Structures are given as C-alpha cells and as structure tokens.
Amino acid sequence: MLSVRDAEATILNSVKPLDNQLDVEFIDLLMANNRILATPVTSSVNFPHWDNSAMDGYAVRYADVHQARSDKPVVLEIVAEIPAGYQPQITIKPGQAARIFTGAVMPAGADTVVMQEKTHRQDNRVLIFIAPQPREFVRRKGDFYQAGTELLPGGIVLTAGEIAVLAGAGREQVGVFRRPKVAIFSSGDELVMPEQLLKPGQIVDSNQFALATLMRELGAEVLLLGIVEDDPEALTEIIDYAIANADIVISTGGVSVGDYDYIGKTLASLGGKVHFQSVQMRPGKPLTFATFPNSLYFGLPGNPVSALVTCWRFVKPAIRRMAGLAQGWGGKFIRVRSHSQLQSHGKMETYICGNLHLVNGVYQFHKAQGNDSSGNLINLVQTNALAVLPVGQTLVSPGEEVVVLQP
Numbered sequence: 001m002l003s004v005r006d007a008e009a010t011i012l013n014s015v016k017p018l019d020n021q022l023d024v025e026f027i028d029l030l031m032a033n034n035r036i037l038a039t040p041v042t043s044s045v046n047f048p049h050w051d052n053s054a055m056d057g058y059a060v061r062y063a064d065v066h067q068a069r070s071d072k073p074v075v076l077e078i079v080a081e082i083p084a085g086y087q088p089q090i091t092i093k094p095g096q097a098a099r100i101f102t103g104a105v106m107p108a109g110a111d112t113v114v115m116q117e118k119t120h121r122q123d124n125r126v127l128i129f130i131a132p133q134p135r136e137f138v139r140r141k142g143d144f145y146q147a148g149t150e151l152l153p154g155g156i157v158l159t160a161g162e163i164a165v166l167a168g169a170g171r172e173q174v175g176v177f178r179r180p181k182v183a184i185f186s187s188g189d190e191l192v193m194p195e196q197l198l199k200p201g202q203i204v205d206s207n208q209f210a211l212a213t214l215m216r217e218l219g220a221e222v223l224l225l226g227i228v229e230d231d232p233e234a235l236t237e238i239i240d241y242a243i244a245n246a247d248i249v250i251s252t253g254g255v256s257v258g259d260y261d262y263i264g265k266t267l268a269s270l271g272g273k274v275h276f277q278s279v280q281m282r283p284g285k286p287l288t289f290a291t292f293p294n295s296l297y298f299g300l301p302g303n304p305v306s307a308l309v310t311c312w313r314f315v316k317p318a319i320r321r322m323a324g325l326a327q328g329w330g331g332k333f334i335r336v337r338s339h340s341q342l343q344s345h346g347k348m349e350t351y352i353c354g355n356l357h358l359v360n361g362v363y364q365f366h367k368a369q370g371n372d373s374s375g376n377l378i379n380l381v382q383t384n385a386l387a388v389l390p391v392g393q394t395l396v397s398p399g400e401e402v403v404v405l406q407p
C-alpha cells in the first residue's frame with residue numbers, strides 16, 4: 001500500500017502554484033493580514049531614513065566628550081533644540097551640543113548622543129559626566145535596511161510585522177496572490193442539512209461544515225456545492241462543474257469499496273488521472289487523489305474523523321503550496337511528551353486525536369477521551385494535535401515522546 005510520505009509527495013508534485021503575475025490582486029494593507037505576498041518588495045527609502053537619535057539627550061561631537069568623567073565633566077554650550085519631525089539647520093561646532101529627542105534628526109557636526117540621565121543641565125550649558133561610545137545612541141541612515149535591496153521576499157505570509165514594514169515604506173496597497181478556489185461537496189444518500197428533521201437512517205452532513213471552516217481558515221475561497229446522492233450521473237454532473245470552477249475540489253464519502261462508492265470510477269470516466277485510492281494510514285485509508293488539467297481532486301473518506309484528518313494531513317499542505325507560499329507548506333510536526341497511552345495495530349501510520357497541554361513549559365499530548373472510531377465526530381472537539389504512530393510502532397507509554405502534527 002502507498003505510504004503516507006509517498007502520497008504526500010505525489011500530491012505536492014501535482015500542485016501548480018498560483019502565478020505571481022496572473023494570479024495577483026492588489027488590496028489595502030489593512031485587508032492583507034494572512035495573505036501571501038506575490039512578488040518581492042523593494043523600497044526606494046532607507047530605514048532609518050536619516051541619522052537620528054535613539055534617546056532623549058544631547059547630540060555632541062564624540063571628540064569633545066570622550067574624556068568626560070563623573071569627577072571631571074565636560075561642559076558644552078547648547079546651541080539648538082531638535083524635536084522629532086524637523087530638519088536641523090545648524091552645525092554643531094567644537095564645544096557645542098544640541099538638545100535632542102528620540103527620533104529627531106541628528107544635526108550636522110554631531111556624531112554621538114549622550115542620554116539625558118548622564119548629564120546635568122545648567123541654563124544653556126550641559127555637563128557630560130560619562131564618556132559615551134563613539135556614535136552611541138545614533139540610529140544611522142540605512143542601518144536597518146538599504147534602499148534598493150530586497151525589503152520583503154515574495155511568497156511570505158503577511159502579518160502585523162510585514163504589514164508595518166510595507167506601511168513604513170509608504171505603501172497603501174500590496175500585491176497578494178488571489179485566494180485559491182476550493183469546491184466542496186458531500187456525497188451520500190443518508191445526508192441531510194442540520195435544520196432538517198432526521199428520518200430513520202439519516203445523519204447530518206457535518207463534513208461540509210468542517211471542511212468549509214478549515215478551508216476558509218486557510219484563506220481559500222469556498223464554493224460550497226452541498227449534498228449529492230450516491231448516483232453516478234449526479235456525481236458526474238457535480239464533479240464536472242466543480243473541476244471547471246475550482247482549483248481544488250474536495251468531496252467526502254463514496255471512496256471505499258462499497259457498491260455505492262462511485263467517486264473513483266466517476267473521476268476516471270471524466271478523464272481524471274486517478275493517482276491513488278488508498279493510503280497506508282488510519283484513519284483515512286481510502287483517500288483518493290486525482291488530477292485534472294486545471295484542478296486537483298481530493299476524495300476524502302466519509303467518516304468525519306477520516307475526512308478532517310486527511311484534510312489536515314494532505315489538503316492543507318497542497319493549498320498552502322498552491323496559494324503561493326515559497327516554503328513551509330508542509331505539516332508542522334513537533335516532538336512532545338505523551339500523557340496518555342497510545343496504541344496502534346502497527347500496520348498503518350496511525351493518527352490519534354488529542355490536545356496539547358502546556359505543563360511547566362513542556363507540551364504534553366492528551367489523547368481525546370472518546371471512542372477512537374473514525375465515525376466518532378465528538379472526538380474532534382478541542383482536538384488541536386494528532387499523535388502520529390509510524391508503521392511498526394504499536395505502543396507509546398505515558399511519559400514517552402511522540403511526534404504530533406499540529407493541524
């Protein structure tokens with residue numbers, strides 16, 4: 001059977017990332033949180049824009065004050081006061097200083113700032129009690145960033161820090177990749193919407209809610225296509241529509257070996273390349289993956305835990321890669337200590353729902369308490385980590401380390 005690693009490689013190799021010219025939209029900075037920067041940004045201004053003071057104090061000539069001592073202060077004449085926001089017009093000459101404030105432009109002639117606390121003012125004179133370091137407390141033009149070099153690389157997620165930098169560079173708008181379009185539908189004669197009264201044998205289609213929520217969280221534009229019966233014609237129609245209108249199509253149900261499991265056959269009949277229909281993992285074994293010329297198709301198993309686990313494990317990295325992330329689209333796997341005993345039959349890579357607790361600064365994995373059937377939707381409540389037991393490992397005892405995937 002196909003290993004999880006090989007399945008992931010097949011999927012990631014099939015992803016065509018969005019184009020950084022054609023698939024770009026320009027949006028206001030305050031709308032750009034969590035969007036992905038399409039192309040590198042350079043700026044024509046240096047950071048800092050000019051030499052300026054890092055402290056409230058006195059702008060001096062280092063040569064004047066380098067021998068100052070507490071018992072033998074240097075006395076300088078204050079010839080100007082420079083608040084932030086002004087271009088000083090004077091030049092500091094030997095024996096002179098300027099009163100200066102944090103962020104204010106350094107006057108010509110001065111090269112060093114002495115912080116106010118190390119001085120004593122007497123009318124228009126200042127006594128300097130300590131020898132500063134040369135250029136101390138001067139933030140020099142271009143120290144943080146040199147104009148014309150790369151300010152931000154393309155393919156990064158924009159958050160508070162990056163958006164501040166763009167604003168600082170005078171941008172009002174930023175070019176980001178458009179959102180990948182994800183079509184979602186559920187297949188199953190037994191499925192109804194939450195507001196409907198359940199007839200015997202029916203259940204609510206919870207998968208479309210799980211997947212739509214997750215996809216929106218990942219920044220996708222969701223095309224929610226609802227519920228389709230287990231019928232080859234109806235499936236053909238909806239899949240045909242979905243692949244024409246979305247970059248990624250996700251369905252749940254109908255991928256196993258039952259008489260009403262039609263997804264694989266329908267994909268093939270529509271000309272899709274079906275790469276695999278099972279993976280050596282649990283839950284999620286019947287995961288089906290196919291490609292069409294302009295879209296990827298994920299046929300997730302219908303069981304609610306299987307659907308969400310396979311979505312976290314495989315669809316999420318594919319979306320992140322397609323969305324234009326330059327790196328780091330893969331899952332976040334971390335090593336933690338398990339509080340619970342974890343078991344697997346060892347034949348499949350096994351994913352166990354649970355929760356990470358921070359105990360004395362160390363993350364501990366607590367297994368979800370309910371029945372670990374992949375049909376047990378309730379185990380998804382508060383699941384923020386999946387313990388991963390590789391093929392061959394049957395037991396993790398309490399206190400032992402385990403790798404977890406952070407969904």
Ligand SMILES: Nc1nc2c(c(=O)[nH]1)N[C@H]1C(S)=C(S)[C@@H](COP(=O)(O)OP(=O)(O)OC[C@H]3O[C@@H](n4cnc5c(N)ncnc54)[C@H](O)[C@@H]3O)O[C@H]1N2
Nearest residue numbers: 186188204205206207253254255256261285301302303306
């Ligand atoms: N003989 C075998 N039977 C099954 C195998 C197998 O290897 N041999 N694999 C099992 C595994 S593992 C899984 S997972 C499921 C996958 O089933 P399907 O993808 O074909 O899904 P369905 O048969 O349509 O439904 C399975 C289960 O999930 C419930 N379901 C379906 N859709 C939804 C939804 N949108 N929201 C909530 N719940 C849903 C459905 O009612 C069924 O209970 O196959 C096993 N069988």
Ligand code: MOO
Nearest residue numbers: 283284285306374
């Ligand atoms: O592998 Mo299935 O996804 O357990 O129920």
Ligand SMILES: [Mg+2]
Nearest residue numbers: 254256258261
């Ligand atoms: Mg089935």
